[in-house]
Amino acid sequence: MSIPYLPDAVTVPFFERLQRLYDAMDRGYARAADAYGFHCDGCADNCCRTRFRHHTHLEYLFLLQGVASLDAKKQLRVQSRAAQICRSYDRADEQGLQVRVMCPLNIDGRCILYAYRPMICRLHGIAHQLRKPGQSTIYGPGCTTFDERSGDKPYFQFDRTPFYMDMVRLENEFKQNAGLTARIKMTIARMIVTSA
Template structure:
């Protein structure tokens, strides 16, 4: 089981590298940067949906020194409370990610997919198979003309490959386990995922 999991983690790392390359290709030459942005994406209410990423995050998290882990867990518990309070008020939560350290990700190498892809224009195939276009961050520079516009990042094959990794990790347990629909803070508070129904 451990060798299978390690092989899946290596495949996930390769997929993450592809995500980084695609992101860089879309942003190349545009001058796009997050520096000085007052609307930090790390306060976005992102929910994550795969056991494989949840497990991989904890692979990195468990290598941190104990005091740092505890500090992050304290923040995560506070994030969950603030998020629940905002939802009860009928508001969209805008709570800082528990692993954000003064604007930098404290788990950068183990950050999840949406944290790697957010910001650049992209396309994604809908349920009907037709691509839907999304503009990305409001700070992404508008192209000077059609020829100057960078090709948007196609997220579809990246999502499909992540889904394949999830299926390979879970196998027959895929339909027996509850669906993941958690913020990173919720994942952290719950601890590493249990892969038994």
């Protein structure tokens, strides 16, 4: 996939709105985490090894802006790691295997583009709920570490629905303004490979 060229006049206002939405997610997550007394640290089952797929052009282009902000040496490092990871996923897919590989942006246990990380990286880990029109509320579990540390505490309402809905609206508006029609489904590694 080639990266669509879009002028700043198109992207910047949407990046600003995306950052405001990310801030709201971070606040919602922090409220829930505080209610459980849950802290995401020292985790053996690091969720940055999960093969998350991301579906929005806006988040993709925002993340690439983060990659472009790294110094040249770091960019080369993450691009090389991203290419290796894509090869690992491709090999595993050919063999019908599941693999867990560390995200190319996680270096020495830390996300080096934390401010640019996509929605699922912000919401993952804590028990949550989702409301779809005409359906009963779906309750999702937290990660294994959350279950071990806080799974015995009463559920604190963490509703992802408004965040998902705002993201869908923002992405649709962005695609319309940018003249984009394709759908995407990309890992962080695949996104970074396209920026090389």
